[in-house]
Structure formats: structure tokens, C-alpha cells
Amino acid sequence: MSTISLRNHTLGNITIVVLFALLHFCVALVSRALDYYDDIPLTILTITMVIVLSLRNNTRFEIMALLTLAATLIGFLIGSWLQTPLYAIIQNVYLAPALSTFIITTGLGISIDLFTRRITRFRRKRDLWNISATSVVVTAISILVLRMIYVVMFRTDVFSEGQLFRTVVEILSNTWALLILLVTNGIIIIRLKNRKKREAQIISIVSIAIITLITTAVVFYDLPSMRIVGESALDFMQILSAMLLVELLTVTIYYLVMTSLTSRQELREERELKHRTEYQYERLKQQINPHFLFNSLNILDYLVQEHETERASAFIRKLANIYRYLLNTDQKPLVKLSEELDFTNMYIDLLNERFAEGLVVVRSIEESHINRYVVPCSLQLLVENATKHNIVAPDMPLTITIAIESDMLTVRNNLQQRRHGQPSTHLGLANIRRQYLDITRRDIIIEKTDTEFIVKLPIV
16 A cells, blocks of 8 residues: 555544544434433444445454453443543533543544554454454444443443442552453463464453453452452442453453554564565576576686587586575575585686686685575675676676675775676665565665775674
């Protein structure tokens, strides 16, 4: 997606969020004026907003379901608290709840849009939004029913005004309950990562029920002090209901975070594979391009014509060894520096047959470094680039120096660029750079002065 279209897409999503926030505001305002409970229409609007944003951002179905659940529960929880301070400021029983739902919807909508766009950016193309309308409707109705259960409880004597939010705050202030929620859920979700979908769902439901009961007991009995906080079964039910809400939100947030990290890792692996494939293609293309083959065959023909059978045989062996090295290192992300030096030396020997005079290669590699690692063919490609883009002649010798400097493999050559040669696209250097960033997380260094061109490669 281009920058302009991405910006327009983002602005379009923000417009949708604002429109849904205004609808929430109007419904809440009219409902208060008519003395009508607005929970069902507001919940339906929230669920619809999440589904629309998920569709626009091409989010996976399970992520959409989790976001819908989180948005609905968070909206309900914060909404039950936010009306009170807003009413204290505005002093209007109609405007305070309407403004509360507008603020909450706007915040949730923008957060969901940012998260789903992030997930989409870190997601493989195969994870397209592909689910039946029935599944969407069933999921939406299930979340709506869950929300309405809490609404009904909130409208009865089970919870007094503001009791739900106060109970949640009490739960979160209990260190033992909080530790059980965070640690146990984290361990279970990580262990379920490689389980089959159906098995993971069953274990998740059972674990949610067990963790909810355990943490409710911890809060109710104020474990480990064994001082009972509540006085009746009704108090226990209040804590249990609030704990289930907190547990559902904890599990939902864990799954969303894990999905984000997993998607990011998948993208990194996919990008590294793509870069490695491009690099392999580029280096192979360099060795089988017509110019290389044409020059190599011309040299071989010359040696045969001059009856230089030993030189011709040695030339063929070196040419074969070059291609053997390419095949052997095709799937290797790194090779020993000693192997790369041997390969580069064979390539330089071929160049010496082509440039009888005018090419000077100086090597200064200490023995202590030869067992370290570099990206395969990176050194050879730098030598090749130097001869490709610079004049090599007896009266204008090209000097290439290969050395270790400041823990970097450095290749430098004097600058005498060809005037009528092909302009450099820097594609080879870009491919080498991507390989080093993907594999070693270290960048190469490129320096150009009036007299020299220098490339430094990290050694591992």
C-alpha cells in the first residue's frame, strides 16, 4: 500500500471511529431523555465498530473476536466509573453519560485501529480474513449476551452503584490475586501455543474457571492471612463476578500481545527468507551473467589456442570450484572467513587471467580471525564490484586491499571509475547489507572519498 493510500486509509478509519462515537453519544443522550436503558444498542454499536475496523484492516477472525470482547468489557467497566466524575463537572444527568460513552468509544476505536493495522503489517499474506457470516454473528451475540448478563446484575441489588469498579480496584490491589492472574495465565497461554485449536479452547475455558475461583477465594478470604473480607454468599458472588471480568480481560490481553509478538516474528522470518533468496539470486546472477561467462570462455579459448594445457586445466578447476562453493553455501547464512578467503582467491586467480597486468590485490588477514564468520560470497562480490566499476589497466593499476580493521573485514580500492561503463545500481551492496542486518543485526559500513571506496563487513 503506498504512503498516500495508507494515509487515506488511516484517515478513513478515524472518520469511522468519530462517527461511531457520535452515534454512541446520540443514543446515550436520547435514551436518558426517554428514560430507556441504552446498554443493548450501545453494545451493538461497539461490536459493529470493532468488526468494521477489523474488516477494513484485514484482521484475522480470532483477533477480531478478542478485540470485540476486550472493547465491550473495558467499555462497560470504565463507563460504570467515568460517569460519576463527569457528572460532578458537568452537573447534567443527560449530558454526562453521553459524553462518557463518546470519550470511551473514541479511545477504544483509535486503539483498536492502531493495533489491527500493526497486526496487519506484521502478518503473513496467507492470513486473509476468511470466515463465514454465521461465525461473526454467533461471536457478536455471545459477547452481547455476556455484556447483558453484567448489565442485568448491575441493575439489580447484586451490585450497588459503582460497586463493580470498586470491586475490580480491590482485586487489582490484592498482590497475591494479581500474581496468580498474571503468572498462571501467562504460563498456560505459552504452553497452549503449540496445542491443537480445539484442545487449546477446552483447556482455556477450564483454566479460566479454575483461576477465577482460586483468585476469588484469595480475595474473599484475604489469603494468606485468612481474614474474611466478605460477610455473605452475596459478597462472594460480587467478587466472583468482578473476578471473571478481570480474568477474561487478562486472558484477552495476553492473547493479543502474544499474537502481536508471534506475527512480528513470522514477518521477520519471512523477510529474512526473502532477503536471503534475493541475495542468493543476485550472487548466482553475477556468476552466470553473459559477461562473466563470455570473458571466462574467451580466456579458456586463448589458453587452449596457445597450448597452455596446464593453465587451461587449472582455470577450469577454479571455475568449477567457484560454482561448487556457490552450491555448497546456498543454504548457509554464514561461512568461515577462511572458506570465503579461499573462494575469493580462486575468483581473483580468474581475474588475473583476464587482467594480466593492472590488478593488485593486497591481503592482510591475521590468523586469529580466519575461524570467524561472514556472509557467503560477500567478500567476492566486493572484489567483483571493484573491478566492474573501475578502470583496470597497466598504466592505471587498481589496488584492492583486504584487511581486518577494528573488528571489521575491510575492502578498499583506489577510485578510478569507468566513464562509459554501466552506472552502479548499488543493488549488490543493498543485498549484502540486508543479509548482515537479518543475520547478525549489524550493519555494513560504506565510505567513499575522493580517492577511495571502502566497505567494512562485520565478522561474527
